[in-house]
Amino acid sequence: MKPPIDNSTPTPRKGIRRLWHSFRQLFAQTPLLGWLFGFLLASILENLIGYPLARVLGLSKIPVLFGVDIALKTPLLLPATLLYDLIIYIIPLFLTVRYLTPFANRLAAWLLRAPMWVSALIHMALLFLVLYLWTGINDYRVLVAKLMMVSIIITLSLNVVNGYMGEFSCSHPGFIALGAYIASIITVGFFVGGNLKFVILPAYLAPLVFPLALILGGVVAALGALLVAIPSFRTRGDYLAIISLAFMFIVKSMFENLEILGGARGFGDQPNLATLPVVFIWTMLCIWIINNFVQSTMGKALNAVRDNELAADAMTVDTRKTKMVTFLFAAFWAGIAGGLLAHVIRYVNPGTFGLQKLAEVLAMVYFGGLNSVIGSIVGAIGYNLLSEMLRPLELIKWLIIPLLLILVMIFRPTGLIAFREFDLHKILQPKIPAKMEEVENVPPSS
Amino acid sequence: MSLLQVKKMTHYFGGLRAVYNYNLDINPGEIHGLIGPNGAGKTTIFNLITGIYTPTEGDILLDGKSIKGMRPHLIAAAGLARTFQNLRLWRYMTVLEHVKLAHYSKITYGLSGAFFNTRKRSQEENKITQKSMELLKLAGISHLADTVVTNLPYGAQRRLELARALAIEPKILFLDEPTAGMNPEEMLQMMDIIRKVQRQFNLAIFLIEHRMRLVMELSDRVQTLVFGEVVAEGLPEEVRNNPVVIDAYLGKEVET
Numbered sequence: 001m002k003p004p005i006d007n008s009t010p011t012p013r014k015g016i017r018r019l020w021h022s023f024r025q026l027f028a029q030t031p032l033l034g035w036l037f038g039f040l041l042a043s044i045l046e047n048l049i050g051y052p053l054a055r056v057l058g059l060s061k062i063p064v065l066f067g068v069d070i071a072l073k074t075p076l077l078l079p080a081t082l083l084y085d086l087i088i089y090i091i092p093l094f095l096t097v098r099y100l101t102p103f104a105n106r107l108a109a110w111l112l113r114a115p116m117w118v119s120a121l122i123h124m125a126l127l128f129l130v131l132y133l134w135t136g137i138n139d140y141r142v143l144v145a146k147l148m149m150v151s152i153i154i155t156l157s158l159n160v161v162n163g164y165m166g167e168f169s170c171s172h173p174g175f176i177a178l179g180a181y182i183a184s185i186i187t188v189g190f191f192v193g194g195n196l197k198f199v200i201l202p203a204y205l206a207p208l209v210f211p212l213a214l215i216l217g218g219v220v221a222a223l224g225a226l227l228v229a230i231p232s233f234r235t236r237g238d239y240l241a242i243i244s245l246a247f248m249f250i251v252k253s254m255f256e257n258l259e260i261l262g263g264a265r266g267f268g269d270q271p272n273l274a275t276l277p278v279v280f281i282w283t284m285l286c287i288w289i290i291n292n293f294v295q296s297t298m299g300k301a302l303n304a305v306r307d308n309e310l311a312a313d314a315m316t317v318d319t320r321k322t323k324m325v326t327f328l329f330a331a332f333w334a335g336i337a338g339g340l341l342a343h344v345i346r347y348v349n350p351g352t353f354g355l356q357k358l359a360e361v362l363a364m365v366y367f368g369g370l371n372s373v374i375g376s377i378v379g380a381i382g383y384n385l386l387s388e389m390l391r392p393l394e395l396i397k398w399l400i401i402p403l404l405l406i407l408v409m410i411f412r413p414t415g416l417i418a419f420r421e422f423d424l425h426k427i428l429q430p431k432i433p434a435k436m437e438e439v440e441n442v443p444p445s446s
Numbered sequence: 447m448s449l450l451q452v453k454k455m456t457h458y459f460g461g462l463r464a465v466y467n468y469n470l471d472i473n474p475g476e477i478h479g480l481i482g483p484n485g486a487g488k489t490t491i492f493n494l495i496t497g498i499y500t501p502t503e504g505d506i507l508l509d510g511k512s513i514k515g516m517r518p519h520l521i522a523a524a525g526l527a528r529t530f531q532n533l534r535l536w537r538y539m540t541v542l543e544h545v546k547l548a549h550y551s552k553i554t555y556g557l558s559g560a561f562f563n564t565r566k567r568s569q570e571e572n573k574i575t576q577k578s579m580e581l582l583k584l585a586g587i588s589h590l591a592d593t594v595v596t597n598l599p600y601g602a603q604r605r606l607e608l609a610r611a612l613a614i615e616p617k618i619l620f621l622d623e624p625t626a627g628m629n630p631e632e633m634l635q636m637m638d639i640i641r642k643v644q645r646q647f648n649l650a651i652f653l654i655e656h657r658m659r660l661v662m663e664l665s666d667r668v669q670t671l672v673f674g675e676v677v678a679e680g681l682p683e684e685v686r687n688n689p690v691v692i693d694a695y696l697g698k699e700v701e702t
């Protein structure tokens with residue numbers, strides 16, 4: 001990446017190239033902390049002047065997802081939404097990156113003098129603040145953000161089985177359903193009543209019972225996984241795909257036929273326990289634990305099972321146990337995600353957990369990238385954003401999304417960001433060294 | 447008492463008799479060679495002893511205890527390591543990760559350590575990393591520690607297989623044609639490494655080889671296998687000069 005060093009007559013193309021280059025250099029030096037500051041500034045700005053600005057620009061309300069939905073519905077408003085994005089997001093981001101990067105680098109370096117978890121927690125707190133302020137604009141954003149985070153848990157947990165371990169499991173919707181129903185039964189049964197009344201407990205206990213309900217949902221999902229794992233992993237051979245698919249349908253029809261749980265109609269009235277901070281904390285916990293697992297030597301056994309099982313056996317790896325434990329572990333997190341999901345939309349019905357859900361989950365995993373924590377995060381966020389932003393297109397959306405997926409599969413068969421380690425230290429560290437080097441290299445003229 | 451003992455082992459693949467009435471005794475620190483033409487059943491013998499297949503008849507004793515029918519990872523953990531004739535590496539993992547993973551059976555931090563990255567885990571992982579780096583040095587590939595195996599030269603891949611097998615701290619090491627596909631220079635280096643390893647750990651080695659020179663120089667005893675049956679057995683010179691062996695196998699090989 002050498003800067004173009006030539007003093008010949010400037011042409012527009014060279015100008016653009018130079019601009020692009022300095023642009024990239026500018027951003028390459030910005031640590032995560034700098035970006036967080038930028039987004040923080042943008043969301044504060046939006047909270048302060050977003051609404052008046054939108055009105056001045058002739059928009060009836062603040063564009064919810066960067067105005068894509070507005071522009072798709074009424075293309076005439078495209079310039080106004082672009083201007084809005086420019087003023088609220090792009091300019092503040094650019095200014096922060098331009099002027100705050102040295103400070104952010106110094107701060108990032110200083111933070112890393114303490115144990116890494118201190119810096120990680122501070123980054124997370126900032127991220128949450130940004131999310132909180134950005135979603136504070138309206139309830140729709142809150143919903144999208146929560147669904148996105150639930151999707152991250154779902155995608156990551158499936159990636160552990162389908163990506164890291166190289167098996168092909170189709171039962172995730174079933175595990176999500178188990179988690180969703182179990183957690184809902186508990187919260188509704190203990191705090192709401194109606195059809196499913198156990199004993200009604202005082203409402204202040206609800207936030208304490210909720211994590212237990214989620215965990216119970218996860219455990220039940222893991223027990224369900226045991227039913228799939230025992231016949232699938234007892235022998236060598238690819239039975240998992242078919243058995244897990246059958247499991248998904250069995251779970252779905254089981255809930256369809258359970259009249260106490262509303263049958264095919266499902267049931268609602270889940271208390272509002274999956275608040276933004278709660279979903280955020282569970283998501284971070286999931287990323288942390290799964291990332292720990294896949295980076296440990298024990299977790300590397302998954303890759304060994306995938307890439308050469310015979311060699312794994314010969315190197316003392318208990319491959320059967322590895323497969324079982326991993327599959328149950330993934331199901332547990334799918335169950336947690338299910339419980340959260342039910343309390344985000346505050347309604348469950350069996351129809352949600354069918355083939356369409358499966359297609360969606362698989363799409364997020366393969367779109368984001370196999371064997372990669374970052375890939376799953378990107379896959380989940382990307383898919384959800386896209387799906388929400390293209391909502392005004394209605395049916396056409398269901399042409400565009402598969403088309404994009406096909407393109408990804410053609411050009412990156414393992415997904416966008418596959419086989420990359422999630423190196424926390426690298427993410428948190430300052431990017432000063434790169435800057436010093438480039439300062440030396442850049443000719444004085446530029 | 448011998449370290450590894452195989453008694454009257456016979457194995458059929460369907461109707462094909464791959465190994466017939468095979469006997470073996472290996473003492474601690476001994477290098478035992480197994481030669482024979484392609485398809486004779488040498489690799490099958492390795493697969494039978496290491497638990498990939500269970501022999502139709504016969505028994506296998508390690509330290510006097512039968513390991514017949516045990517699952518392969520337990521046999522490996524009991525002290526029986528191997529390399530593969532057709533390299534079996536894990537394509538997306540680095541060299542260091544390969545050797546680290548072969549410490550699997552000795553990991554004590556458990557699932558809680560794996561999930562929550564406990565202090566115990568980082569200490570143990572560090573120790574495993576150190577041990578692995580030493581083995582990589584021994585195999586002469588420590589400079590490649592962070593390379594993903596698909597980018598390794600062929601010779602280094604073979605050395606990695608050896609280093610990985612040593613990581614399980616075996617009592618006996620099975621080498622299936624460790625110099626297959628190597629040029630003469632690489633072969634000599636490999637011989638040095640095998641000797642060094644054998645001396646350093648006082649390791650028993652069970653060696654399958656095609657190249658006469660390597661087997662004859664390294665082995666204390668040699669067996670010749672033809673169509674699944676041992677046709678000659680003894681000291682290297684005895685086997686080399688045995689007319690049956692020359693007839694069945696060596697004749698062609700020595701000339702070329």
Ligand SMILES: Nc1ncnc2c1ncn2[C@@H]1O[C@H](COP(=O)(O)OP(=O)(O)O)[C@@H](O)[C@H]1O
Binds near residue numbers: 482485486487488
């Ligand atoms: N899994 C198997 N199923 C059926 N036949 C096999 C299997 N493995 C090996 N064989 C057969 O057993 C014989 C011995 O093979 P092998 O042990 O690989 O020979 P070598 O290693 O001496 O070259 C060959 O005829 C081979 O085709």
Ligand SMILES: [Mg+2]
Binds near residue numbers: 489490
């Ligand atoms: Mg062979």
